[in-house]
Amino acid sequence: MTALAPLVESRLLGSLTLHAIQAGGQRLDGGAMFGVVPKPLWEKRIAPDERNRIQLGMRCLLVEHPNALVLIDTGAGNKEDAKFRDIYGLDNAGANGRTALEDGLAQLGYGPEDVDLVVNTHLHFDHAGGNTYRDADGKIAPSFPRARYVVQNGEVHFATKTNERTAASYLAPNFQPLVDVGVIDEVVGEVELLPGIVTLPTPGHTPFHQSVLLESDGEVACFLGDVVPTTNHLPLPWIMGYDLEPLVTLESKRWLLRRAREEGWTLIFEHDATVAWDRIAHDGKAYGLVSVLGDSVKHPSGAGPEEGKVTPVI
Numbered sequence: 001m002t003a004l005a006p007l008v009e010s011r012l013l014g015s016l017t018l019h020a021i022q023a024g025g026q027r028l029d030g031g032a033m034f035g036v037v038p039k040p041l042w043e044k045r046i047a048p049d050e051r052n053r054i055q056l057g058m059r060c061l062l063v064e065h066p067n068a069l070v071l072i073d074t075g076a077g078n079k080e081d082a083k084f085r086d087i088y089g090l091d092n093a094g095a096n097g098r099t100a101l102e103d104g105l106a107q108l109g110y111g112p113e114d115v116d117l118v119v120n121t122h123l124h125f126d127h128a129g130g131n132t133y134r135d136a137d138g139k140i141a142p143s144f145p146r147a148r149y150v151v152q153n154g155e156v157h158f159a160t161k162t163n164e165r166t167a168a169s170y171l172a173p174n175f176q177p178l179v180d181v182g183v184i185d186e187v188v189g190e191v192e193l194l195p196g197i198v199t200l201p202t203p204g205h206t207p208f209h210q211s212v213l214l215e216s217d218g219e220v221a222c223f224l225g226d227v228v229p230t231t232n233h234l235p236l237p238w239i240m241g242y243d244l245e246p247l248v249t250l251e252s253k254r255w256l257l258r259r260a261r262e263e264g265w266t267l268i269f270e271h272d273a274t275v276a277w278d279r280i281a282h283d284g285k286a287y288g289l290v291s292v293l294g295d296s297v298k299h300p301s302g303a304g305p306e307e308g309k310v311t312p313v314i
């Protein structure tokens with residue numbers, strides 16, 4: 001099984017400092033992770049375990065911005081029981097009863113009280129579980145006592161009105177306590193939260209899913225969330241079976257990856273077990289990492305590859 005990336009990896013983006021914190025791992029069914037892509041294709045890229053699960057990361061991003069300390073997504077938190085953790089292969093414990101996310105923050109010299117702003121790509125348990133925590137008395141409270149939490153308005157409403165298909169991923173203790181104490185700032189569409197930090201709607205995984213764009217001194221990075229969860233999801237039709245609107249995901253990926261390639265964005269992969277970030281290129285068939293394909297892959301038209309011609313995978 002793939003080993004997880006280090007707890008903390010750091011880099012600069014212009015005048016911003018980015019820290020990718022590996023907030024533990026999870027193992028999910030490989031078939032569900034690749035939707036309609038047949039197993040003989042996906043298992044060539046990533047080998048499943050004996051329960052057909054593949055190793056994933058749960059990467060959060062801490063951004064040191066001159067005006068605020070910003071955390072994007074919060075991992076799975078500490079509230080789930082052993083059965084739940086086994087089903088989803090959750091392994092996010094840190095040292096001394098802490099979570100791996102808390103360990104990562106501590107390694108960087110921060111405590112939960114230092115975080116000013118939390119941004120959730122969406123409210124699924126593996127992205128928002130660390131929004132709140134259960135204390136020794138069993139009481140659930142916000143994990144970051146000084147922080148405001150930014151979520152798309154539509155996502156908050158969608159998460160609180162679940163149905164049989166969506167309920168397993170939206171667990172009220174991850175967000176209802178925040179609603180109750182009034183610390184969620186609901187945003188609509190593209191909003192600049194701080195200079196150079198912008199919410200970027202990328203619907204499909206959920207109807208109001210968002211990515212986060214970071215820009216400083218001409219450099220751009222994008223925290224993708226679940227629109228492209230791992231580097232293995234770069235090919236356009238490699239879309240998770242979990243996605244509620246897979247054809248909407250397809251269109252989000254189409255414009256997002258095209259823009260990322262043309263504008264040289266650094267992409268940040270939340271669920272990739274090993275790769276935190278890279279830029280992308282295209283080899284004429286599909287997108288891939290610059291570190292794999294090389295930087296020189298160019299298409300003479302400047303229009304990019306014929307991504308409209310999606311090769312059927314079934």
Ligand SMILES: [Zn+2]
Nearest residue numbers: 124126127226
């Ligand atoms: Zn996810």
